Amino acid sequence: MTQLAIPVEITASDVAREKSLGGAIELCYKAAGYEGKEVEHDLKLDKAQLSRWKTGGEGVVWPKFVALMDYCGNDAPLLWMLHDRGYDLHSLRRRETETERRLRLAQEEIENLKKEREVERRLFRELRAPA
Numbered sequence: 001m002t003q004l005a006i007p008v009e010i011t012a013s014d015v016a017r018e019k020s021l022g023g024a025i026e027l028c029y030k031a032a033g034y035e036g037k038e039v040e041h042d043l044k045l046d047k048a049q050l051s052r053w054k055t056g057g058e059g060v061v062w063p064k065f066v067a068l069m070d071y072c073g074n075d076a077p078l079l080w081m082l083h084d085r086g087y088d089l090h091s092l093r094r095r096e097t098e099t100e101r102r103l104r105l106a107q108e109e110i111e112n113l114k115k116e117r118e119v120e121r122r123l124f125r126e127l128r129a130p131a
Contacts, residue, residue, distance in 0.1 A: 008032050008074040012089035015079045022054030024080030025068070032072035043067055 008031050018024045029039045040050050043064070052058035060068075060077075069075050083089055096104070 006073050008072065010074045010076045010079065012079070012083070015076060015083050015089060018076075018080050020056070021077060021080060021084075022056060024077040025050070025054050025060075027080075028068060028072045028074055028076040031074055031076065034072065039068065039071065043071055 010031055014027060018027055036050050053060050079089055
């Protein structure tokens with residue numbers, strides 16, 4: 001998932017306290033420091049659409065759901081749904097993104113090059129040392 005906002009830490013206990021998906025949606029934007037009207041305006045939602053989502057009066061389509069979580073920088077509603085379905089939120093972990101994978105591989109390559117360079121330096125020191 002691509003976070004557009006600065007990521008906001010949401011704990012498993014924060015999510016577990018919510019009694020409904022609507023509560024988790026509200027947690028999502030309040031944890032990010034937003035008011036409902038800001039979210040509606042910035043995400044170009046119909047007037048009171050956010051309220052209907054919170055009360056269960058209208059279902060949330062996935063693209064708008066993702067936009068909300070990206071905008072707020074957290075996955076509180078998604079985590080609530082997982083919790084509600086019986087998943088252990090403490091054992092979940094994100095998959096490595098392509099960018100993270102490339103960074104990890106580059107860091108590993110740098111470490112290997114440093115080790116090889118150190119072996120070369122040691123060899124040259126030994127060769128230069130008087131016999």
